Amino acid sequence: GQQVMQIPQYQHVQEGEDFTTYCNSSTTLSNIQWYKQRPGGHPVFLIQLVKSGEVKKQKRLTFQFGEAKKNSSLHITATQTTDVGTYFCAPDTGNQFYFGTGTSLTVIP
Amino acid sequence: EAGVTQSPTHLIKTRGQQVTLRCSPISGHTSVYWYQQALGLGLQFLLWYDEGEERNRGNFPPRFSGRQFPNYSSELNVNALELEDSALYLCASSLRPDGSYEQYFGPGTRLTVT
Numbered sequence: 001g002q003q004v005m006q007i008p009q010y011q012h013v014q015e016g017e018d019f020t021t022y023c024n025s026s027t028t029l030s031n032i033q034w035y036k037q038r039p040g041g042h043p044v045f046l047i048q049l050v051k052s053g054e055v056k057k058q059k060r061l062t063f064q065f066g067e068a069k070k071n072s073s074l075h076i077t078a079t080q081t082t083d084v085g086t087y088f089c090a091p092d093t094g095n096q097f098y099f100g101t102g103t104s105l106t107v108i109p
Numbered sequence: 110e111a112g113v114t115q116s117p118t119h120l121i122k123t124r125g126q127q128v129t130l131r132c133s134p135i136s137g138h139t140s141v142y143w144y145q146q147a148l149g150l151g152l153q154f155l156l157w158y159d160e161g162e163e164r165n166r167g168n169f170p171p172r173f174s175g176r177q178f179p180n181y182s183s184e185l186n187v188n189a190l191e192l193e194d195s196a197l198y199l200c201a202s203s204l205r206p207d208g209s210y211e212q213y214f215g216p217g218t219r220l221t222v223t
Binding site for chain 1: 151157167199201210212213214215217
C-alpha cells in the first residue's frame with residue numbers, strides 16, 4: 001500500500017530562520033498537494049504540484065516536486081509567527097486520499 | 110461563497126451509542142471526503158463519496174458508514190462507539206475528481222466518547 005513519510009515530525013525555529021519539511025513516497029505519484037492546519041483549525045489547501053521537477057513559489061513558501069515524482073518539499077524562508085501550524089503533504093494515489101503524518105512547526109518570537 | 114459546513118460542532122456520546130455527523134459541501138462540489146483526526150495525530154481517510162456513490166473507503170471497520178444525498182450533502186454514521194473513536198471528524202469537498210483533487214475542509218465535528 002501507499003507509504004508516505006513526512007519529516008521532521010516537529011520543528012522549532014526562531015522567528016526569521018528558515019524551515020523545510022519533506023514528504024517521501026515509496027511509489028511514483030501523479031501529483032502531490034500541500035495543506036496547512038493552524039492550531040485548532042482545519043487543513044487549508046496551499047498548492048498542488050503535478051510535473052516532474054516542478055517548483056512553485058508563494059511569497060516566502062517554495063514547493064518542489066522531485067524529478068522521480070516520489071518526493072516533495074516545502075521550504076519557508078524567514079519564518080514568521082503566522083507560519084505556525086502543521087504542514088501536511090497529500091499525495092494523489094488515484095482513489096485513496098492519504099495525508100502525510102505532518103510536520104508541526106513552532107516559531108519562537 | 111459559503112464554505113464546507115459541518116454539524117454538530119461538538120458531541121459527547123457514551124460507548125456503545127451511535128452517532129451521525131453531517132456535512133454540506135461547497136456549492137458545485139460533487140465529491141465529499143471524511144477524515145478522522147485523533148488528538149495530535151494526522152488525518153486518516155475514512156470515506157469518499159461522489160455523485161451519491163461510495164467510491165472508496167479507508168482502513169476502518171464497517172461500523173463506520175455513510176451516505177451522500179442527491180444535493181451532495183453527506184452523513185457519516187458511527188455505530189457501537191468505542192473510546193478510541195474520540196477524534197475530530199473532518200469533512201472535505203472537491204469538484205468532481207477529473208484532475209484536480211484540491212479539497213476544501215469544513216471546521217470539523219469534535220466527538221468525545223466516554
